[in-house]
Amino acid sequence: MISKTAMGIAVGIASAVVGYCIYFDKQRRNDPDFKKKLRERRKNKKQASKCGSEIPDLTDPELVQKFFLQEVQLGEELLAAGDLDGGIEHLANAVAVCGQPRELLSVLQKTLPPQVFHLLVQRLPSVGNVITNRISFKLTD
Structure with missing residues (x-):
């Protein structure tokens, strides 16, 4: 089966990835210009796809x-x-x-x-x- 050290490494990596996601999601949500940047990015993408x-x-x-x-x-x-x-x-x-x-x-x-x-x-x-x-x-x- 799987050894305890391999299981510990897998759990450690998984928790690091989840922590990374939570940290950057918090940073994104606290950015006051996030919605403005997101709207602008979507608008630019829409214009680019319209032009094609x-x-x-x-x-x-x-x-x-x-x-x-x-x-x-x-x-x-x-x-x-x-x-x-x-x-x-x-x-x-x-x-x-x-x-x-x-x-x-x-x-x-x-x-x-x-x-x-x-x-x-x-x-x-x-x-x-x-x-x-x-x-x-x-x-x-």
Whole structure:
């Protein structure tokens, strides 16, 4: 069977884990900004899932190509479903990571309605800024 020392070690480890959980739960509950931080974290997570796009590592061509194709597909699906904002957001992400954005924009100009294309062109600078900020943030990490 199990020796007394092994049983004692197991009980000691279990009690240490439970004590650790109780201590940090108490610290969390006593933090005055906990609920505010939790709401902010949930809000950010909801916005990220709404956008549905996490910019990949731009140094990996395979990931960038996969991301590009995924964004074009999602953008087309959302536009077909009537979600202009979501579709434009995904298409703007695709244009931002595209190796030849001028060619892609000329194709999109021919295929999209003029007002949708105009909204896409208006969205491009903000998406470009987000991508450059993420790249600079990853470089400083």
